[in-house]
Amino acid sequence: MKPGWRLPLPSRPFVRFLARRLAALILLGVGITFVAFVLTEMVPGDPAAANLGQRAIADPAAVQAFREKYGLDKPLPVQYVLYLEHLAQGDLGLSEQTHRAVRTDLAEYIPATAELAVTSILIAFALGITLGVLSAVRRNKLTDQVLRVISLGGISMPTFWLALVALYVFFFKLGWVPGSGRLDPGVLPAPHVTGMYTVDALLAGQFDVLGNALQHLILPACVLAAYNIGLLTRFTRSAVLEVINNDYIQAARAKGLPEHTVILRHVLRAALPPIITVGGLAFANVMTGTVLVESIFAWPGIGQYAFHSATTLDLPAIMGVSLFVAVVYIVVNFTVDILYGIVDPRMRLA
Amino acid sequence: MKSLLSVQGLRVQLPTASGLVTVLDGVDYEVEPGQVFGIAGESGSGKTISVLALLGLLPEGAVVEGSASYAGSDLLHLGRRAMRDVRGKEIAMVFQDPLTSLHPMMTVGRQLTEHLVYHLGLKASDARDRAIELLEEVRIPDPAGALHAFPHQFSGGMRQRIAIAIALACRPRILIADEPTTALDVTVQAGILRLLDRLRQQSGLSVIMITHDLGVMSSVADWLTVMYAGRIVESGSTADVLRRPRHPYTAGLLAALPHPEAAEDAPLLSIPGSPPSPQARPAGCAFHPRCQYAVASCATDVPELIGAGDSRRLACPVDPLLVRA
């Protein structure tokens, strides 16, 4: 019987665990960029010519300079290392389609997608977890069966089709939401702080801009959330059912606590770990969704950028996008790990 | 003295895939204040169900008949609100497995104080003080620090002590202990039992002690009720019943206990056969297929639990062991 129960938070073993995970994630992130690099190498054609366009024909010296800078005449691993070196200096290359630094492109498009993604995830979590708990508590009753069909519907729907239908119904026919873009044509965004129009408007106190941005945001965010709502409802339901018959829940009832306290405080907390895992998946789903949906909503985000880069074989842009993907992957997974540790104290000893 | 808890004709049916099944078939008992009331029996005898029924913790779809009179109301027919006021506050429960009966993700302090606040409306600081007091009573070292710790940081025995502290937080009048020591080492067992005894003496608490372990029963229980297949087969004062069992089942249970001073090659006795599942109850006396004293009427007539002299009750018309002194 040791005195002194207090575990310092975070405990040493947990910090070590996190550090190991971070290292593994970073390694994976590097792997992602490497795979992207290899894929781009499979593309036939001369990157120099493609990148410099007209100049390539007229100016051999420029072509040669380009080749040397990006080491195109050297073996693959060397090229990759060169790329990493450039990366360390913040040079992500020039995009072939926009003829701007990839870095600039990313800085412009990422916040737009981030705004959409975060809103969508929040909607999905709020609705998905609520419906999942409801389903579990009313197991096998009508509510449950109906929610089962609805959630199966959510994960069966093609997102791009839902976007189309939603836009047609809510914009074209009902006129409840504006059609495309992030703001109405005449409206200027608030001064740039984060690049997310809603956040910037809020910070600047420009509530009319905020309102307009929210109006444009709501439909695409809901469309993107549809799949995740279905997913979260199902996972929350099974997570809650796994937990709800455990002894400690029965013990909580035996203490005389009201049922809603038992469900919300005891059951939900115990069911959180698998729900957090799904949260990570949900992020990946949203990223997938943005590629499909941004063009329909004329939302100038990373999804569109990724798509155009892939189809025009804009190599620096592709590498930029894959870098973004890798970073998001690392951040999301690492956040999931940390959240696990916060929610389940037993994990801190892992 | 009027009984604290008086259960009459308690019958419970549970829903299964093949319909309702009777798991408790008409049970009567009375618990006195300050008494340690023991319920013994094998798994499936219905001992746990009988107390879950008291607290309204039976699974959905369960059908309950009978009455359980406590402090002027019938526990079996209380509304939800009233039931919540009884649970944890008047009647509290300690579960069998301390490794699973505490919430793994909530601090010990939280689990101790949340119903204190709910039932008694204490302020946070008062609740905290009471929690420390409770942990001291159950002999947990460094109680202040323990408040911030999580259950997995404690051993099984200490977790059970914490569970007892949680149960006693609001000073209930009845504590139900469902196999409180079964999941623990023998040495730890003794500590828990001593603790329960001390707490009982301090506060006049009644304890309903459920266990299949007759050894535990003999050391703590004042009153012993033996259950088999959903019915009470024998009840009386513990010392009396264990010294002079009159029901063949009770005798069989006692005989099955390995005696520490028995000869080395003495065979381990067991009751032949196994307890029936609720769906496959034998007709008449449920024990008769395994009973060496059974007569023809045992297979058709359900034995009534009747007084058999000396505050003993017995459900065996044959009463084969009466002659033995």
Place this chain on the structure above:
Amino acid sequence: MSAQQLPLRFRISLRRRAGTIGSAWQQPLAIVGMVLAGAWILVAIFVPLIAPYDPLAQSSHLLLAPSSTHLFGTDELGRDVFSRVLWGSRLSLPLAFLLVSAAVLIGGTLGGIAGYFGGLVDEVVMRATDLVFAFPTIILAMAVTAALGPSLRNAVLAVLIVFWPSYARVVRGLVQSLGQADYVSATRLLGASSARALVVDVLPNVAGPVLVLATLDLGNAVLLLASLSFLGLGSQPPTPEWGSMVNTGTQFFERWWMGTFPGFAILSVVLAFNFLGDSLRDALDPRSSWAVRERKP
């Protein structure tokens, strides 16, 4: 949640498994799924007899709204949308089956080998799956099709690359835990060879979860292929593929029938497979999901 829990659930003999799968058919959702999937399969087989028009036949009746002569209207080249939607089933359904079968085979084999032999083989396979999982599915699929050139064949390849790791993981996990399971060790102790243990003891218990995953993946395959075609990276015009038809529909926004009906087709097929897969999962593991049966207290 982990593979360690699975062996107990799926410790079922061949005989009982038939019974439990049989019970899946009794659930209403499974019946709906079967009927729907069956209907589409019949459509795919008999479409030359059912479709009123040639899906590739252009006409001068451009952009007509749905009517009695053209149930789903016509598209921008005067082709009958109804016929095109029906013919689309001949692409989506067989490709989805092909994809999933290939993924199960490749992924399952790799996973089985990884789980059985462990060590370096295991490490390599696991890192490969990690890498694939790290990419959001469509980005990976996009990248592959872009690199190889947009065509339906390459899209199928891309989806295959995205799908096989799930099976590798599931089979590996099951093989590992089952390999350590007591009854398999007992069989080996009794003298059965490793191969026999693998086939008789391990395979039936692996089949269950793999079957559930595969059925659900049929829907995912249809979705992913349609998505790639929607982006222009899969089937190319004039092939009547549902995804690319929705794409055309976005360009002719007011002509709602052009995009809506193909999308409905996708939805109904995926829904059917999901209903089936969900019911199947119920039958094999009633505790976890939406089991109709009451749990015994």
